[in-house]
Structures are given as C-alpha cells and as structure tokens.
Amino acid sequence: MKKINIPTLDFYPFKLSIARRNMEATIEKVLGEIENPAIFEFDKNFSSEVNNLIEALSKITSDYDLLEFSYKIKLRHVRLLLSYLSSNYDKIEHTARINIIKLTWLNPKISLFKQLWSTFQTLYSEPAIIYALKFYFKKFDHLNKLIGISEREFFFIKQWIDSGAEINKFVEFIIKENISLVSIKERFYIKDDKPLFTDLCWNIAITAKSTHFFSDTNNIKYICDMLEKTNSIEKLAQFYNHYLTVLDIEHCDRQILEILVDRFGEPNKPKVNLFWNLLDENVKQKLLMWLNEQKLLLFFSDDNERFSFWKRFIKYMEYVYPDRQNYRVFMYFKNIVVIEFGNVGNAIYAYSKDYFKSAYEVYMNLNRSNDFFKDKNNCLFRIIHRTNWKYNTFLCLRQYENIG
Structure with a gap:
C-alpha cells in the first residue's frame, strides 16, 4: 500500500478537499470493522485450525517460505494468531512466535494494527514486534485513530518504540506529565491485564516522589491490586522502602500498610524474617510507629x-x-x-x-x-x-x- 500524506492547510483546492474527505471516510470504515468484536472471536479451546497454523509456522525457517505462506493465509487467521499469541505466549514455540509477528509486515494490512498494538503490550521487549510496529509507523498514517488515542500521545509512543521501548523512558514520561495509572489505559490504549501495564505501574510506584500521586484514590486501587498479587518479596520490599521513605507516615494510605502487616506480621514479631531484613531500618521504625498508634487509637x-x-x-x-x-x-x-x-x-x-x-x-x-x-x-x-x-x-x- 502506497503511503498517502495529506497536508494540513487552511485552504484546499476543491479536488484535494474531496480526496481528504474520502480518505477520512475510509479510515472511519476501517475503524468500524476493527471495533467489531466478531472479528476477534475464536475458539479458546485450542481449535485444530489454530494448532495447525502454529505447527506449520514452527516448521518455516526461511523468509522466502514465510513470505509465500503470508500470501496464502487469510487475514482473519493472522488476527486470530496474534490474539492467541497475546494470551498464550509461553505455550508457542519460539520460531512460531517470531513467524506470527513477521506475518504482520510481510503482508501488511492497516486493519491488523490494533491487534498488533494489543499483542505488543504482552511482548513489548520482543525485538520482532518492535520492528513490526516501526514498520507500520512508516507505512501507514492515522494509526492513532485506529486505537483511539491523541496525536500527542501517539507521537510519544512512536518515539518510545523507535528508541527501543525501554520501560524506564515510558515511566519518566508518565511521571513528568503527572498521568494517573488509570489514565494510562485511556490515553495510550493499554489494557490493565497486560504485562506492559503491570510493569509500568510497578516502575512508576517505585519511582514517583509526588504525594499527589500516592494520594490519588485511583492510583491507590491499582497499587493495592499489584501488592496483593505479587509473590516477590524483593519487589514488595523495593516498593515499601520507597513508599515509606518518600511519604511521612501520616500521609501513607492505611490499606497499603495493612496489606504489608496482614502478609508479614509486625516488624518486631516477623512471620518471615527474610522480608523484614530487606527493609531499611528507618522504614521499619516508621511502620512500627504507625502500628503502635493504630493500637492505641483502637484501645x-x-x-x-x-x-x-x-x-x-x-x-x-x-x-x-x-x-x-x-x-x-x-x-x-x-x-x-x-x-x-x-x-x-x-x-x-x-x-x-x-x-x-x-x-x-x-x-x-x-x-x-x-x-x-x-x-x-x-x-x-x-x-x-x-x-x-x-x-x-x-x-x-x-x-x-x-x-x-
């Protein structure tokens, strides 16, 4: 597909104006098709159709054979494979994983972009899918409309991916712009059940130094959800060391502190000594003061x-x-x-x-x-x-x- 650039001008010749309207109408039509949930429906019980496609892709080792395969496979199959890859990454053999991603640029279709962006949120550190998105950025215009985000946010996404999609750079942007965790989903069309969202939340939570960020009720909700789901005591210790260093104890959220105490007991009577050994002494002292105050308040x-x-x-x-x-x-x-x-x-x-x-x-x-x-x-x-x-x-x- 030849890339079409329509300039933004205050005055259009009549034919150019007609061409622009036709282009926008085409984009709206594509958007409507992609939003149709029936497109993404597939048999989640490992249908034979999906398994056969994955098995075939696992045997293709040359780009020439994969290119030939890309012209034979139907567009709905590529969508189905991308969706399956997003939720079953670890179950698919490496060669098949890479080949599924390669299909998106060997026979590129603008209607694949939304699914490609969703899959990227699971595999954001995978070089092949980073390359695929870069390819789409160069080939197609108006991609931000396909995922419903502003040009400003999309410009940042392009820059971020072009520079290697390092999570810390995304975190720096979120903190600089004072974007809440719930707004990440809306402004960048990132789903909260994807590893990209989870990793962003974790890294923001151990980096942010604004009391406003930690007092936002929506942020607290996501932070508590992360703390309750993780089994890594190293990640928990990293968060609480940061949280209780940045904030005075009176500004800390009760639910966030209760998650810690419910799980590990009290600092001077630990259920798991290893965890308390990972916390700084000043952090343990702050927590102990808070606990003592709660007990006195209750009594x-x-x-x-x-x-x-x-x-x-x-x-x-x-x-x-x-x-x-x-x-x-x-x-x-x-x-x-x-x-x-x-x-x-x-x-x-x-x-x-x-x-x-x-x-x-x-x-x-x-x-x-x-x-x-x-x-x-x-x-x-x-x-x-x-x-x-x-x-x-x-x-x-x-x-x-x-x-x-």
Missing part, C-alpha cells in the same frame, strides 16, 4: 485525652500490646513497660522491662484479672488519673526513659 477510642497524651511518646515505644478483652494495654519502652487500664478508677502502673518479662509477660494471654498486674511494692511508679496525672507521668518517663 482509647472513647478516651481522646489519654490517646492524645500517649501519642506524644509513640516514637519511644518499641511495642504496644492491647488486650481489649480485659481492657488493658501494655506499652513497651526501652527500659520500662507501662500498663494502662480502660475502666475508670485504675491507675497507671510501670515496671522495669526485665522485671515485667520475668514476672508478668507469660501471663499476658492467659486472661488474668487486672488486679494481677497491679503490684504497688514492685512497680517503678503508679499514677492515679487526677488533675496533674499527665505532668507526673511525663516526669516519670523522663526519669526512666530519658525523654526530654
């Missing part, structure tokens, strides 16, 4: 005064253990363990950490009464919730924990 849900007081010292706490069944909470500091009781009329008790571990820790989960943990003779300090209880507690914390 003091009806007592904002006490919650606000203890929240000031969360960064000094190593661990918080709330026992809501018996309405008490144990706050572990570096040197002491402080106990608060939920019911009215109970004082604060504090013990040295070593004494508490030997005398009480084994009983924390045994449903002992609150009185069991009250020992006036062996506690370091005991403070009743009266007028000056916050000031007195602060003085004791400063004495035993060197809190300024």
Whole structure:
C-alpha cells in the first residue's frame, strides 16, 4: 500500500478537499470493522485450525517460505494468531512466535494494527514486534485513530518504540506529565491485564516522589491490586522502602500498610524474617510507629485525652500490646513497660522491662484479672488519673526513659 500524506492547510483546492474527505471516510470504515468484536472471536479451546497454523509456522525457517505462506493465509487467521499469541505466549514455540509477528509486515494490512498494538503490550521487549510496529509507523498514517488515542500521545509512543521501548523512558514520561495509572489505559490504549501495564505501574510506584500521586484514590486501587498479587518479596520490599521513605507516615494510605502487616506480621514479631531484613531500618521504625498508634487509637477510642497524651511518646515505644478483652494495654519502652487500664478508677502502673518479662509477660494471654498486674511494692511508679496525672507521668518517663 502506497503511503498517502495529506497536508494540513487552511485552504484546499476543491479536488484535494474531496480526496481528504474520502480518505477520512475510509479510515472511519476501517475503524468500524476493527471495533467489531466478531472479528476477534475464536475458539479458546485450542481449535485444530489454530494448532495447525502454529505447527506449520514452527516448521518455516526461511523468509522466502514465510513470505509465500503470508500470501496464502487469510487475514482473519493472522488476527486470530496474534490474539492467541497475546494470551498464550509461553505455550508457542519460539520460531512460531517470531513467524506470527513477521506475518504482520510481510503482508501488511492497516486493519491488523490494533491487534498488533494489543499483542505488543504482552511482548513489548520482543525485538520482532518492535520492528513490526516501526514498520507500520512508516507505512501507514492515522494509526492513532485506529486505537483511539491523541496525536500527542501517539507521537510519544512512536518515539518510545523507535528508541527501543525501554520501560524506564515510558515511566519518566508518565511521571513528568503527572498521568494517573488509570489514565494510562485511556490515553495510550493499554489494557490493565497486560504485562506492559503491570510493569509500568510497578516502575512508576517505585519511582514517583509526588504525594499527589500516592494520594490519588485511583492510583491507590491499582497499587493495592499489584501488592496483593505479587509473590516477590524483593519487589514488595523495593516498593515499601520507597513508599515509606518518600511519604511521612501520616500521609501513607492505611490499606497499603495493612496489606504489608496482614502478609508479614509486625516488624518486631516477623512471620518471615527474610522480608523484614530487606527493609531499611528507618522504614521499619516508621511502620512500627504507625502500628503502635493504630493500637492505641483502637484501645482509647472513647478516651481522646489519654490517646492524645500517649501519642506524644509513640516514637519511644518499641511495642504496644492491647488486650481489649480485659481492657488493658501494655506499652513497651526501652527500659520500662507501662500498663494502662480502660475502666475508670485504675491507675497507671510501670515496671522495669526485665522485671515485667520475668514476672508478668507469660501471663499476658492467659486472661488474668487486672488486679494481677497491679503490684504497688514492685512497680517503678503508679499514677492515679487526677488533675496533674499527665505532668507526673511525663516526669516519670523522663526519669526512666530519658525523654526530654
């Protein structure tokens, strides 16, 4: 097909204007045919027709034989093979894979482009399909209309593919343009079940430094979906190291943090030590502070005064253990363990950490009464919730924990 270039002019001679309208009408007709879902219907149960074509292509080793084959095969078969290749890449032998892609440029048809772009999203690092797209870019105009994206976005796609389709360059463009993850699908016609979309999302999530990006509810949805689906602890650690370094803990999304805790437990009581070893110390400390705050918030849900007081010292706490069944909470500091009781009329008790571990820790989960943990003779300090209880507690914390 000879390439037709129609210039954009403010004034057209009459015949050129007619030719342009005819060209646009032809494009609209092709678009309509490609959007017809019946074109892409095929037997997903490995029909004999598909298997026979793949078997034949696996035996073709010369370009001359493949060229001859391309003139014999029907256009609907090429579409069918591209669609099958997109979802069954690993099941097709290498020679057959390459030959399927080569068919698209040995006997090029503009109506193949949409399916070729979809297949590329699965095999975007495959040199053969990169070459195929470059070939189509040079041979045909108005390809952006076939996939429904703007000329600006399509211009970037062409440049990106011409330069080798490196994922990091696409990521840089997305971040520079402040494009949300959901907008990637719409602006570039990239399907969210394709490896290209998944890899873009991962790389953007471990590169972006904008609080706006991480606070976007649509981005959070896709990030959570990625985190829940991946089995790679290295990728998870890479994301959380970046996420908790870029954002202050108060700006982090609760669901994103809960996915981590639900899967691996708490930093100081890990279910999988290897994962926690991959996290930076400052990241683990941030996460621990957030966990301790959530536990205190839950325990003091009806007592904002006490919650606000203890929240000031969360960064000094190593661990918080709330026992809501018996309405008490144990706050572990570096040197002491402080106990608060939920019911009215109970004082604060504090013990040295070593004494508490030997005398009480084994009983924390045994449903002992609150009185069991009250020992006036062996506690370091005991403070009743009266007028000056916050000031007195602060003085004791400063004495035993060197809190300024």
